Amino acid sequence: MKRTTVSLIAAVAALGAVGGVASVTAPERDKAAPSPVAAAKRMPVQRSTVTCPAPAASDFAKTAYTAFSPGTGAGQGGKAQLLPARDGKPDPKAKPVAPLTAPGKPVSASTGDAKAPALVGTADGVLAPGYTVQQTTEISAGDGHGLLGTSCTAPGAEYWFPGASTAKSRQDYIHLTNPDDTPAVVDLELYGAKGEINTPSGNDVSVPAHGSVPVRLSTLASGNEENLTLHVLARSGRVGAGLQAVDSSLGGDWVPASASGSDGVVLPGLPKDTTKARLVVFAPGSEDADLNVKVATPTGSISPAGHETLHVKNGMTTAVDLDRITQGEAGSLVLTPSDPKHAVPVVASVRVVRGKAAAQEMAFASATPRAVERATVSGNTEKGSTLFLTAPDKAAKVRVTSSAPAGGGKPVSRTVEVKQGATLAIEPPKPSGKGVFSVSVEPVSGGPVHACRMLTASTGGLPMFTLQTMPDDHATVAVPTSKEDLSILNQE
Template sequence: MNRTTLSLICAASALAAVTGFAALTVPDADPGDSRATAARLPVERSALLCPAPSSSDLAETTYTSFTPEGVAGAAAQKSSAELLPAEKNGGERQDQERKGGAQKDGAQKPVVALKEPGKPVTATASDPEAPALIGTADGALAPGWSTQQTTMIGAGSGRAVLGATCTAPDSEFWFPGASTVRERQDYVHLTNPDDGAAVVDLEMYGKDGLLKTTAGEEITIPGKSSVPVLLSTLTDEPTANVTLHVVARAGRVGASVQADDDKLGGDWLPASADPAGTAVLPGIPKDATSVRLVAMATGDDDADLTVRLAGPSGPITPAGHETLNAKSGMTTAVDLGDVTKGEPGSLVLSPAEGSDPVPFVAALRVTRGKGDKQETAFIPATAAIEERATAADNRAKGSVLSLVAPGKAAKVKVVSSAGTAGGATASKTYAVKGGTTLSVTPPVPSGVKGSFAVTVVRESGGAVHASRMLELPEGGVPMFTVQTLPDDRGTVAVPDAGEDLSLLND
């Protein structure tokens, strides 16, 4: 066999194992053909980006970082997982140093530093100038590394619980559910983890198509920095329901939308799962007083969709909302009211009978409470859990886990870690019936002190989608946040490279 070819195959396998940012796949083949087999190996390096938490003087932010234990084959060498402050607008390192954000020798101090798998760590921030964070993990701390920032603003027009799962950098994001109307202040936070500058385009789509923007193209994000952009400043067309498309034409970024409503509180709006012909939006609270569905077809064709609510006992069709036509390049919004009728549920969107799958994106705006005591969170379409997913920040009271099996029944194990200040792990196995949503309180670790992480491990059966609601009521307001739980991508498929003498015949 050509040695160069063999070296390239081995190099590709090693690259997939160490980066964690891409996966190599192989096509279906004869089970007896060893060239087509692939093992799943733990990643050896991960990256996370956290947006700047809040500019409010009343904001109190907690960062919780965690890596699950027991990842078979995880690297045994010395490991690290740290989140460092990003520069603001590309050049305020000196100001960070003056405030103690860096050591005298120029090396920045981590805001959050994880030391070992299985035990979460926390850090807090109350400075309205708190920066975005850029983090990397390697070795045994890389597979499944998760960090959440939870911000409490207990009073004022911005009162809310804002929860964000820190995300990996990418080149494209879709955010159905954004807004540019006066009562909303929606900022997209763009964070560049690399040394070189990134260049980003922002496109916004309303009910009639692409909105005319004045400054949405070629936004430069300097290296190792974060830039917030107020969406309403990009257009002269106030639009209630917007789908924001973030595209990095150079480099890669993390993107998150902070949505604040003058009357309804607010939360972080996470990106929707990649455009697909079906979507699952898991974890509508049982006491939701209002649910708005926002969707858009991203290709050249409209998406004709069937709308189903997967409840505790099975799928039902919301009265008056049996179908949805998601138009190509046009944002469609539908108010579903109190669609859950006092029971928890998840929305499942699939091609209407006789329709071909058409890629689309979708998200829900969920409101709890009434009158001047309302609070809002967002639930985007989320990918299924292939192996495992984690919600890093949970409390002894107030965490609700939603598990939905849109097709076949499934079995999952839920593992609660030790607390940040003590306690023992706890676990429980749940069976999720096909077409239903199971809403449970995660097992509370014995003797837990501080917050703890919850990891969902898929054991058997069909696809499972999940989310976690964290309730932190304040002053009679049912303040809450929802984080969806896509697969943590802690492992990657690596082909088994073998000799293929047929290559000599090419």
């Protein structure tokens, strides 16, 4: 028996309330030839969230925050701001850090407070797509001296950090920041050269709502292990995770989370004056990984002598030293499966050291996904900024845009070509005006492009630097196109 008229009206009303945009009266159409469903459209995101870990707790530290939005969202209006991650509810009286009210120009703030908290940034409206925050700390003396930089990350449920350590010379902390109204529960797992390490205190780590928890890795397991892979897994809720590595002789920096890839991974960001490089690789699945190791130089790909291939046992961290691998030329590491028919997912990170003798500094680059539409990084300066662009498979054209500086001025763009299998290291184009600026990388044509940015500074002869990988900024999301079909309400 067919539905009654009353039921039909109620159902139509319910559909209208849920859909919000569907028409109650269906347009006339040929029932024998229904129109095809349109493909999903990519639309600008309407809200973005990032988390910035608490900076180094040092009396010799000064931290700068630079927030930026390209302003590609729909409509007008919106705001973006950073607020302290205090346990419990957000403090409505807290003063926002680096608030944005308009797109296209970065806003900066700084602090010398050794107890500066973690921050949670939110952006909506026109400011949401591509909202980016850079946190850069300069420590002039003591352990962890140097330049520590991180691009504040979007919260998630899982992170991999190859390159962690519990060696005597290291003090590594994982910072977990919860941007939401409910607590999160996180498991912390460590994997060494012989497999998973027993870490009972890493289970069920509670991260309060709008709070941040630092955990020293050496408290999770006994013993000292030079090369580890840290797995952060949120069993409930979501967190932003940042790994801070501090070495007694090599300074400190933040280790970017690694992307995972079965068809290969790319680690852009080897400076031309690299003196030491340690590659750390981990296969999180149930199979071993056999990899080809290539260095993408300015002129093309080469195989490092003695390290042409790498065998990675599943569940075990593999590390290999690649000292002086760049030979005076900037480069990137490209890892691909030895047998493409037997590809195994891997994560990877590389510790890069510049300088000599007592004047050395370290930074980290990790496997980073390609920039699909656009990748953005903030906190660039007129001197001391370098972009690394790598096209592992096919030559590519890339548009590099420097925003208007914080002090006022005009943006500037430049299109560059990256050779197949090569790395192009360039200074970003300098915009008119003074102050820090942001840089966006947009593929124009050709193959996939992977990007990384280096910031440098020098104090007392110490070659301070930091590396930030540049994944796609996910400014848009796929929104399926839907059409009303009231015929379903008339089915028996």
